């Protein structure tokens with residue numbers, strides 16, 4: 001059902017954990033739906049220098065979280081905002097249709113994190 | 123795929139075919155391969171085998187062979203019982219709207235045909251609620267019966283939490299109601315999960331219709347049966363060449379029917395049956411005890427009373443079931459979950475919700491089901507990997523409380 005790449009990210013999640021002195025965090029989802037994603041961002045001169053995630057959710061939720069951190073790390077905020085909702089699923093070699101919302105969730109978590117950063121730095 | 127040792131704890135999903143069943147089936151693929159409806163010797167040989175199998179099933183159910191029809195499995199049997207009865211009634215009574223009562227924890231193979239009839243405006247339905255152990259109450263059933271009630275369908279044993287329904291008591295309620303009615307209310311049960319563990323005598327249970335499936339009792343997939351009490355008229359679901367008295371057309375699936383008969387014969391053996399039940403129950407009880415000790419904040423769904431001896435169903439708050447299943451699978455452990463994310467529909471198990479599990483906890487469910495071929499080492503493998511799996515997933519979650 002899942003591609004090998006999804007399973008790789010699920011079993012060996014990249015950038016999983018917490019950044020204690022994060023410059024911003026973004027959290028989306030809720031436990032009633034079964035999935036919650038939280039991203040921690042470290043941003044230096046407009047660039048995402050570190051990013052970590054915590055996720056409660058299915059295999060796809062964990063894999064998209066992991067994939068997203070790899071995609072976003074090293075990008076400027078402007079570049080990161082160009083990651084589209086289904087880009088993460090695409091990068092993973094596709095997700096089953098009912099799981100596409102996990103890709104959207106990861107996208108939204110990043111958007112929420114960047115929004116939080118902008119608010120913190122007004 | 124790389125061959126990995128597997129620890130199979132998903133016998134409610136399907137069971138391996140017993141070697142004795144496989145052996146019984148073998149000649150019917152290329153030696154005794156005839157079409158059971160053919161008049162020649164090859165046909166006769168096949169028909170004899172089909173009828174021998176039907177007789178074994180009839181004997182297990184305590185009915186006669188004429189009451190047993192072969193189908194493609196319990197899904198077809200459930201659909202046929204519900205749609206076949208409703209259509210037969212509608213054909214003879216235009217303008218009448220039949221009422222069907224089912225429990226809230228039925229398998230989709232019962233829920234969906236009922237939902238379809240209701241959606242098409244052809245029937246009405248009532249769902250009987252269940253208590254925290256998954257059981258319906260006879261009083262509730264009594265209150266739900268209406269003037270237009272034609273069918274009650276309550277499963278014998280539940281596939282997710284293993285609860286065993288008080289069918290005899292429900293049958294009494296129906297019999298009482300029937301004593302003052304012109305049209306009898308019929309009682310259907312989906313017994314798919316039951317035959318290896320629970321009494322399935324249709325007279326003792328008091329049922330008019332019963333669905334069975336071979337692949338849950340160490341037989342092959344794609345064959346099942348419907349018991350139809352004498353004098354009950356069902357409209358066919360499958361029309362064609364008129365096999366099985368025209369009630370269910372289609373060339374007899376001889377090898378699988380033979381396998382099904384052999385599987386039933388094996389579960390009918392009193393000695394083997396009671397030894398199996400005892401051994402499986404001991405393993406299950408050990409599993410439950412150990413899991414509850416080894417995994418913090420874990421709980422068992424339902425009680426150990428009135429439950430299939432092979433079923434254990436847990437909630438682990440703070441994790442999502444599909445992740446648990448995938449992670450266990452890496453260690454060769456085969457389990458299942460009622461979580462939303464695993465279902466495709468993104469709704470958690472209706473059974474867990476019906477017994478009052480909060481929705482956020484229902485996402486963290488895990489079902490482990492044992493069987494004839496389960497060994498202590500399967501349980502030990504699970505006990506070795508489950509606690510660290512849950513711990514790891516809880517650590518990854520943003521909600522650590």
Ligand SMILES: Cc1ncc(COP(=O)(O)O)c(C=O)c1O
Pocket residue numbers: 134135194195196197198229231277279280281312314315334335336337344345346
């Ligand atoms: C209670 C119950 N009813 C029906 C079915 C469907 O049976 P089959 O696979 O034979 O169609 C199953 C199996 O998933 C079941 O557990």
Ligand code: FES
Pocket residue numbers: 033034035056057058059060061098099102462463
């Ligand atoms: S978290 Fe539920 S489908 Fe992915």
